[in-house]
Amino acid sequence: LAYCKSLPKAELHAHLNGSVSVRAIEKLIELRKRSEPDYKADDRVLSTAKAQDKIRTLADAFLMFPLIQALTQTSEAVTLATVEVISEFNDDNVKYLELRTTPRENTVTSMSKVDYIEAVLAGIARCSERLPIIVRLLLSIDRRQEVADASETVDLAIEFAKSKNARVVGVELSGDPKFDGRKFLPLFQKAREHGLKIALHLAESCDWMEELSEMLALPPDRIGHGTLLHNDPVHTAVIRENSIPLEICLTSNFICQTTKTFKDSHLDFWFSRKHPVCLCTDDQGVFDTYLSKEFEIASETFNLTKQDLFDTSLCGLRCGFAPKEELYAIERIWALFAKEHA
Ligand code: 5GP
Numbered sequence: 001l002a003y004c005k006s007l008p009k010a011e012l013h014a015h016l017n018g019s020v021s022v023r024a025i026e027k028l029i030e031l032r033k034r035s036e037p038d039y040k041a042d043d044r045v046l047s048t049a050k051a052q053d054k055i056r057t058l059a060d061a062f063l064m065f066p067l068i069q070a071l072t073q074t075s076e077a078v079t080l081a082t083v084e085v086i087s088e089f090n091d092d093n094v095k096y097l098e099l100r101t102t103p104r105e106n107t108v109t110s111m112s113k114v115d116y117i118e119a120v121l122a123g124i125a126r127c128s129e130r131l132p133i134i135v136r137l138l139l140s141i142d143r144r145q146e147v148a149d150a151s152e153t154v155d156l157a158i159e160f161a162k163s164k165n166a167r168v169v170g171v172e173l174s175g176d177p178k179f180d181g182r183k184f185l186p187l188f189q190k191a192r193e194h195g196l197k198i199a200l201h202l203a204e205s206c207d208w209m210e211e212l213s214e215m216l217a218l219p220p221d222r223i224g225h226g227t228l229l230h231n232d233p234v235h236t237a238v239i240r241e242n243s244i245p246l247e248i249c250l251t252s253n254f255i256c257q258t259t260k261t262f263k264d265s266h267l268d269f270w271f272s273r274k275h276p277v278c279l280c281t282d283d284q285g286v287f288d289t290y291l292s293k294e295f296e297i298a299s300e301t302f303n304l305t306k307q308d309l310f311d312t313s314l315c316g317l318r319c320g321f322a323p324k325e326e327l328y329a330i331e332r333i334w335a336l337f338a339k340e341h342a
């Protein structure tokens with residue numbers, strides 16, 4: 001684990017609200033109590049072994065998210081959550097982080113989607129001043145959303161990508177896989193026409209497998225999970241021809257039982273074909289993990305050498321959505337590490 005910790009890492013698949021740790025949840029509750037002294041949080045968000053105790057399926061995980069989102073309903077709370085999450089990735093020696101989140105409005109607290117995005121960007125800006133970590137943002141479309149709602153998010157992503165230090169670099173599709181994602185395809189086309197990158201959660205469970213051909217035809221710039229894609233030679237061929245990187249989250253897949261054991265993970269299939277994959281945490285708070293641990297699990301499960309781990313980590317950085325010249329500049333950290341550990 002010491003080597004995995006010391007390795008510079010890039011995290012490309014981290015949902016903001018799912019990444020909030022128990023420690024951060026306690027701070028969010030404290031913040032909430034300042035304006036609502038009698039506020040009582042749901043006991044489930046405070047269980048230290050949340051994932052292991054409560055989550056057995058992807059559907060169980062989806063019950064956790066609203067409990068955390070209930071604590072991030074004001075700009076101040078969203079900024080606090082962002083700062084906490086980034087600080088924890090920084091503590092784990094993550095040098096390049098792409099956070100993703102679904103902009104939400106809240107009529108009770110009068111937080112608009114724009115306020116939400118600005119609150120996340122404020123958290124990123126605060127961390128950028130004091131921590132050696134580069135953070136970029138993807139705006140998420142939730143599969144459950146109406147097209148009009150998602151369309152607003154894409155328009156905001158386009159607008160924010162042009163301004164605000166260009167920290168918004170892409171859009172992504174997530175949310176309950178039981179909902180068909182095809183209705184959002186024109187929106188992703190539009191995002192691409194405006195220079196945004198696209199990541200799609202695909203085939204993470206058996207739900208909506210019939211959408212795959214059309215979704216892959218986009219083609220996305222990266223695939224989230226893609227747990228079951230390697231079972232189909234046609235899909236596999238499209239992914240390989242387009243060299244679409246997969247974001248693989250071992251602990252998340254195992255806890256939700258979308259892969260039965262670590263050994264059964266699709267990571268092996270793509271590794272053995274030298275296809276680009278990025279190890280990621282998905283929801284490090286909910287699944288009680290961190291990126292070094294994901295590297296350690298991969299190393300133990302697939303007998304990876306230090307060089308393999310280094311190459312995987314560098315591959316993660318190279319799959320980032322920031323402009324190539326920026327990623328290239330960050331690569332110097334990896335080069336320095338390689339020199340020191342030669
Ligand atoms: P947020 O977007 O509120 O910052 O992060 C939580 C949201 O991310 C969830 O409501 C869900 O839409 C999405 N999410 C988190 N983890 C997963 C996952 O493993 N699969 C899918 N499909 N969506 C996820």
